[in-house]
Amino acid sequence: MYVCSWLRGDPSWVVDSAGTPWQSGGKTYDAAKALDGDTTTYWNPQNLARHYNNWYIVLDLKAPYTLSQIAINNFGDTDHDIKAFKLQKSQIGSPYNWEDVTSVGNVQGGTSDRQEFGGFQGTARYWRFVVTQTHAGWQPWLKGLGFLGKIAGSWLRGDPSWVADSAGTPWTNGGKTYDAAKALDGDTTTYWNPQNLARHYNNWYIVLDLKAPHTLSQIAINNFGDTDHDIKAFKLQKSQSGSPYNWEDVKSVGNVQGGASERQEFGGFQGTARYWRFVVTQTHAGWQPWLKGLGFYGTRAAPAGAAAPSTGNVNLALNRPATQSSTDFKGDPGRAVDGNRNPIYGRKSCSHTAMERDPWWRVDLGSSQRVDRVVVYKRMRIGEMWLEGFQVYVGDNPNVVENPTCGGRQSVAGKKAITVNCGGMTGRYVGIALPDKRQYLILCEVEVYGGAQGKRVLSLEDKLESLREDLEKAVEMEDLEDLEEEEAFEEEAFEKKGLDEEALEEEVLEEIEALEEDALEEAAEIEGLKEEVLEEIEALEEAALEK
Incomplete structure (x- = not known):
């Protein structure tokens, strides 16, 4: 079984990150630099505002891992050193469904020494590291990012029905057929014995359909225990499609012990597929293999395109308490969450602030929620462009503009509704503001959705x-x-x-x-x-x- 250890960082894990990486001297300081094991390089995300507080790195570990510690190396100055961060996980790929796993607010600044943080445990393939604060508010410079954990999974219970094909003709004796299914029945008194193939054939195979994609990381075999038919070498292959298969090598082993029927386990690989092929490439004496047991360590993988929970079509903001920086023309803030999308102000369905600098509006969701997208309905006819450049904020701070933003500044030209993708950010408050502008803030409806975006059926x-x-x-x-x-x-x-x-x-x-x-x-x-x-x-x- 696997034990927890510090995982070897892999720059290819990075699938997304905030900002634009700094470039200097022909070198790009992207998020992969935090995982390359070289503390002379670092991640430096540019073109985001000071106090942005939502600098993130999205990681695909290629298989589910159970993590229980995280380590970072700051740059070592107080301008760009991380002060607070959170770690999130998702059980599915894009669109992700982020869940908070741990939050840390006491990262030391002014040092580049490795700092480790524990007290949590989570299992997923997809992870997101989010910097929520730096010591001076500037973008983070991150030299190193590491994780303590182990690949998730268990020894799968063998199922004879997995066998879809095998080499040779199974030996039959005493009314019993010694086919490939015997290697998966959990009974080591029976075995696979493929006949009618030449000595040194060296391509005896079993094709397996695990019925669903699985991520495998160990394989175990039980030889018969004689040196004539015991396996000496094998390879494990996978295919992403059924027949006709497209086999890719995953692992080759050449040191299987002969003369013993005890279980032998082999790791050092990782692959995900529904279809697998176990190929015996050599036996100790060249005769066909007699295989008593075949086992796999792994976990069931999420199918491609798996959807997030159905909560994606529930408007979390409907009839929730709302507040705004000021009120004018009787445009109470609650009008923006009353369920009425009518864009004509005279229909009394739009909120309205006074003409002021940096106006804002917010809704209280009651507790911290995952926010995938925010849909904003603007006023039409008069003032259609007054909402130009608005920003959405999501976080747990009731002061709207202190929370992280999502989606950047929005263009409203030619649109009645503007959908802002927040990518699974979490927070109790969803806010809208017009930063650096002196203007009315008018919102005819604001809808907040958590979970995967579903296609809306018009009633x-x-x-x-x-x-x-x-x-x-x-x-x-x-x-x-x-x-x-x-x-x-x-x-x-x-x-x-x-x-x-x-x-x-x-x-x-x-x-x-x-x-x-x-x-x-x-x-x-x-x-x-x-x-x-x-x-x-x-x-x-x-x-x-x-x-």
């Missing part, structure tokens, strides 16, 4: 909502094309909702009245903007007179 109500939007545009434009859309809306609404013509007419009139109310409210808002501009002009005039 009848969603379709009707879309039709209502078309009608509002028709009334606003008042041209022939839009009148045709209005007629189509009436016909579809009549068919889908079963309204009679009189009720439908009333519904259209209500929509027109609502549009008139919108226009009045928007006119008031424009008047407010005019007053604000006039005040600024007067202030400029006064300043000019003073000069």
Whole structure:
């Protein structure tokens, strides 16, 4: 069995990382430098803001490992040394489903000596190391990253039904057939004995279908115990496809002991596949092998394209408490999580701050949650571009802008809804802000989803909502094309909702009245903007007179 040890770092484990690696003297200081065993090189992610606090490295260890300690080597200055980090795991590949395993907040700065941290245990193939704070807020310079652990798995229980093919013709004696399945039945009084092949054939094989992909890292055999038929050398191969197979060598062994039937175990390899082939390439005397037992150490691997939990279609923000930096035009912050995506401000479904510097809004999810994506619905018609450049923040700090950001600054041109991928970040608070801008922050709906992104199926109500939007545009434009859309809306609404013509007419009139109310409210808002501009002009005039 494997015991825990410090794993030998492999730069190829790195599949993703934050920022753009620094380049100097023809050398790239990417995340792989933290795993190359050379402490004269380091990871230096550039082009991210100071106090970004979400510098990450995503690792694919190629197989599930159980980890219980982590070690880092800081650069040794207090500007770029890591102060706090967290380690996360995912049971599936991209899109990942990150779960926190451990958080550390006491990493020493000003030293490049190795620092080790334990007190946790987790098993996964995919891991993410996230720097949540450096001593001075600048990007981390990380010289070394190491893990203590062992490959996950156990000795698989042999199943004779795994045998899909084998060489030769099995010997039959006393009504018993000595086929390849005998090597997997757990009974060492029976054995595989392939006949009708020449001496020194050296290609006796067993093809196995494990029914699902498995990651294997050890193999065990029980020879018969004589030197005529005992295996001396073999190789293990894998194929990612069924027949016709595409065999790749995984391990070759040439030192199997003869004259003993005791179990012999061999490791030093790792491979993942559903289809495997055990090939005897030599016996001690050249005769066909008599194999009593064949075993494998490993673990079942996640199938390619495995989906994350179905929680991905649940809006975590719906009707949760919301707060914002200020409130104007009666735009309470809770409107952005009321389930109403209507983008017309007069419909009373959008939040609205005052005109101010760096406005922000946040929702409290109640506890730390995994956040895969945030969908933001902006205001339409007036102020469609006021949300340009907004940022999403996810973390456990109620001060929105102190949390890590996801997705960068967002462009809203030509979009009604903006989806921001947060990649499984975790936090209690999801915030939105307009950094370095003096502007209104208006949000007509904010939806927060955890888990894999699922395809949203439009309901009848969603379709009707879309039709209502078309009608509002028709009334606003008042041209022939839009009148045709209005007629189509009436016909579809009549068919889908079963309204009679009189009720439908009333519904259209209500929509027109609502549009008139919108226009009045928007006119008031424009008047407010005019007053604000006039005040600024007067202030400029006064300043000019003073000069």
